[in-house]
Amino acid sequence: MSENVLEIKNLVVHYETPDGVAEAVNDVSFTIKEGETLGLVGETGAGKTTIALTIMGLLPKPAGHVIQGEILLDGENIVETSRNRLKQRRNDRMMRKLRGSKIGMIFQDPMSALNPVMYVGDQIAEVIRLHNKVSKTEAAKRAMEMMELVGIPGMRYKDYPHQFSGGMKQRIVIAMALACNPRVLIADEPTTALDVTIQAQVLELMNGLKSKFKTATLMITHDLGIVAEICDKCAVMYAGQLVEYGTVEHIFNNPQHPYTLALFAALPSLDKDVDRLKSISGLMSDPMNLPEYCSFYERCDARCEGCMKLDPPITEIEPGHFVKCIHFMDKKQVAATGGGSEHGEVTV
Amino acid sequence: MAKMYTPAMAKIEKKRARRKGKTKQSTPWREAWKRLKRNRLAIAGMVILILLILVAIFADFIAPYGIDDQMLKERNLPPSSKYIMGTDNYGRDIFSRVVYGTRISLPIGFICVIIAYAIGGTLGAIAAYYGGKVDNIIMRIMDIFQSIPPMLMAIAIAASLGNGVVNLVLAISISTMPARSRIVRAAILTVKRNDYIESARAIGASSTRLLVKYMLPNSIGPILTSVTFSVATAILTISSLSYIGLGITAPTPEWGSMLSAGKELMRQAPHVLIFPGLMIMITVLALNLFGDGLRDALDPRLK
Numbered sequence: 096m097s098e099n100v101l102e103i104k105n106l107v108v109h110y111e112t113p114d115g116v117a118e119a120v121n122d123v124s125f126t127i128k129e130g131e132t133l134g135l136v137g138e139t140g141a142g143k144t145t146i147a148l149t150i151m152g153l154l155p156k157p158a159g160h161v162i163q164g165e166i167l168l169d170g171e172n173i174v175e176t177s178r179n180r181l182k183q184r185r186n187d188r189m190m191r192k193l194r195g196s197k198i199g200m201i202f203q204d205p206m207s208a209l210n211p212v213m214y215v216g217d218q219i220a221e222v223i224r225l226h227n228k229v230s231k232t233e234a235a236k237r238a239m240e241m242m243e244l245v246g247i248p249g250m251r252y253k254d255y256p257h258q259f260s261g262g263m264k265q266r267i268v269i270a271m272a273l274a275c276n277p278r279v280l281i282a283d284e285p286t287t288a289l290d291v292t293i294q295a296q297v298l299e300l301m302n303g304l305k306s307k308f309k310t311a312t313l314m315i316t317h318d319l320g321i322v323a324e325i326c327d328k329c330a331v332m333y334a335g336q337l338v339e340y341g342t343v344e345h346i347f348n349n350p351q352h353p354y355t356l357a358l359f360a361a362l363p364s365l366d367k368d369v370d371r372l373k374s375i376s377g378l379m380s381d382p383m384n385l386p387e388y389c390s391f392y393e394r395c396d397a398r399c400e401g402c403m404k405l406d407p408p409i410t411e412i413e414p415g416h417f418v419k420c421i422h423f424m425d426k427k428q429v430a431a432t433g434g435g436s437e438h439g440e441v442t443v
Numbered sequence: 444m445a446k447m448y449t450p451a452m453a454k455i456e457k458k459r460a461r462r463k464g465k466t467k468q469s470t471p472w473r474e475a476w477k478r479l480k481r482n483r484l485a486i487a488g489m490v491i492l493i494l495l496i497l498v499a500i501f502a503d504f505i506a507p508y509g510i511d512d513q514m515l516k517e518r519n520l521p522p523s524s525k526y527i528m529g530t531d532n533y534g535r536d537i538f539s540r541v542v543y544g545t546r547i548s549l550p551i552g553f554i555c556v557i558i559a560y561a562i563g564g565t566l567g568a569i570a571a572y573y574g575g576k577v578d579n580i581i582m583r584i585m586d587i588f589q590s591i592p593p594m595l596m597a598i599a600i601a602a603s604l605g606n607g608v609v610n611l612v613l614a615i616s617i618s619t620m621p622a623r624s625r626i627v628r629a630a631i632l633t634v635k636r637n638d639y640i641e642s643a644r645a646i647g648a649s650s651t652r653l654l655v656k657y658m659l660p661n662s663i664g665p666i667l668t669s670v671t672f673s674v675a676t677a678i679l680t681i682s683s684l685s686y687i688g689l690g691i692t693a694p695t696p697e698w699g700s701m702l703s704a705g706k707e708l709m710r711q712a713p714h715v716l717i718f719p720g721l722m723i724m725i726t727v728l729a730l731n732l733f734g735d736g737l738r739d740a741l742d743p744r745l746k
Contacts, residue, residue: 151645188637191647191648192647194644194646195645195646195647196647199645199646200642200645202641202642202645204638207637207638207639207641208638208639208641209639209642209659210639210643210656210657210660211471211639212471212660215658221646221648222518222646222647225646225647225648226647255471257471261643268642271642302742305499346447348738392717429519
């Protein structure tokens with residue numbers, strides 16, 4: 096296998112607000128290789144978008160801070176944890192060069208992601224001109240090629256975004272993100288705002304382009320169906336932490352964490368006719384006030400007394416498959432971290 | 444069943460065929476122009492404005508007399524066929540003076556607004572873009588300026604600098620600048636929250652580019668609208684200052700100073716006062732009508 100293109104190590108991101116500190120991302124690590132797609136799933140507020148913004152270097156200022164951790168792009172660290180102004184500014188300048196050229200991003204709502212007063216073609220050409228020393232005509236030519244590549248006739252170069260449908264706008268956004276052939280593509284719920292048929296088209300397009308450009312993709316979504324369709328790996332997030340992480344086969348064929356199981360249980364089934372879908376009771380813990388112990392405890396079906404005693408570390412249960420739950424920790428580990436020996440057998 | 448053709452349908456077909464040859468691409472500006480055209484009052488305002496500008500340009504050809512040609516035997520004459528607006532107490536033709544007056548009020552009004560927006564607008568844009576401390580410092584300074592009523596401030600500045608066109612422009616620009624900076628700041632703040640700003644950041648656009656290429660063009664609607672209203676206010680302020688003798692003084696044919704000169708003879712020769720007053724009113728009305736229409740045409744919520 097090829098090298099890791101994107102590697103995130105022990106990332107911790109906090110939002111510091113006057114009301115308190117929101118722990119948005121807590122010790123998250125994952126890697127994406129060339130041409131690989133990682134699906135990041137989790138409910139609203141789990142910290143998915145915060146991870147995306149951190150990679151882009153676009154955390155909302157002044158609240159957002161990277162407390163610790165590294166993000167390695169082709170082996171080079173691109174986050175600055177120091178609060179030193181000069182270092183921050185140097186990092187900002189470096190990130191501006193990377194954004195658009197090495198890291199591309201697709202936003203959730205294509206309706207509002209394009210500048211309404213610029214030709215769509217010019218918006219693609221702008222990315223090219225920002226990162227390459229090319230003439231205006233050359234950039235326009237390449238922008239037109241990109242448009243053709245995402246399935247929009249080049250003759251619509253001089254159209255405004257309001258003349259395009261949602262799906263077409265999303266194609267333009269994809270063309271913008273890929274115009275400079277980035278190493279990493281971050282797609283933040285790229286199909287949430289589109290209807291189902293267009294969703295399928297856009298996913299197919301992304302899949303095709305991904306294999307063509309060999310881009311490492313981080314796909315953020317709520318939709319397990321999308322993960323199954325186009326991702327190679329999957330990470331399930333809950334309250335700022337990865338609770339389960341592995342290949343798509345691991346997660347879909349052999350889910351282990353109670354939260355992942357509950358997510359699958361909540362999906363409607365094709366073969367069975369049920370009146371009510373299963374839901375996960377309760378709400379996600381407040382990121383301003385996370386418990387000391389497992390953050391899923393309050394809603395967990397498999398909770399036991401030992402769960403209250405520690406926050407379990409993420410454990411590898413089979414090669415490449417990680418689960419963050421006390422039930423999968425070694426007995427020795429539990430004893431070492433002070434957890435109770437009375438935790439029961441896994442019942443799920 | 445065969446397709447039926449009614450005369451009305453034929454007419455529509457014909458119209459469509461005629462249009463087909465020259466279908467223009469729809470741009471935001473063309474859309475706005477379409478909406479503006481439907482607003483009759485706004486068009487009336489625009490036509491009056493264009494007429495006034497034409498009068499200012501061709502004043503030499505329109506005015507039958509010079510601005511200070513004194514016909515001392517024919518003082519304070521009421522309107523007649525020879526002097527369509529009558530003459531003043533020096534025997535000067537009021538019509539000619541009113542015509543030349545457009546050359547003073549319109550350009551000075553526009554220049555004042557341009558200067559006020561160039562300085563205040565830039566400051567407001569910077570404050571809105573950077574936010575936080577920068578915003579606080581700039582806007583608190585503007586607050587200090589704004590705590591003095593603009594008219595009083597203009598009077599104070601004009602009185603301390605003395606008469607003259609340059610001083611008048613300075614007085615009006617400085618006194619209106621804080622309000623203009625607020626308008627631009629508000630406009631940029633609304634646009635700043637949009638996703639396309641974030642996505643422009645995501646392609647690596649620099650701050651200046653974001654501000655100039657993304658935020659300003661998208662907030663041009665409210666700014667342009669307030670520019671027209673501001674010109675109206677500036678013209679009124681010029682006239683007011685000239686009326687109290689702090690702006691442009693006689694013999695320059697400024698409408699406000701003409702009013703001032705005519706006020707002593709109000710009972711014997713009201714026309715000396717009425718016509719310049721009427722011109723101020725028409726100009727301000729035209730600008731306000733046009734501004735109103737422009738606001739409706741550019742407001743995306745009405746789309």
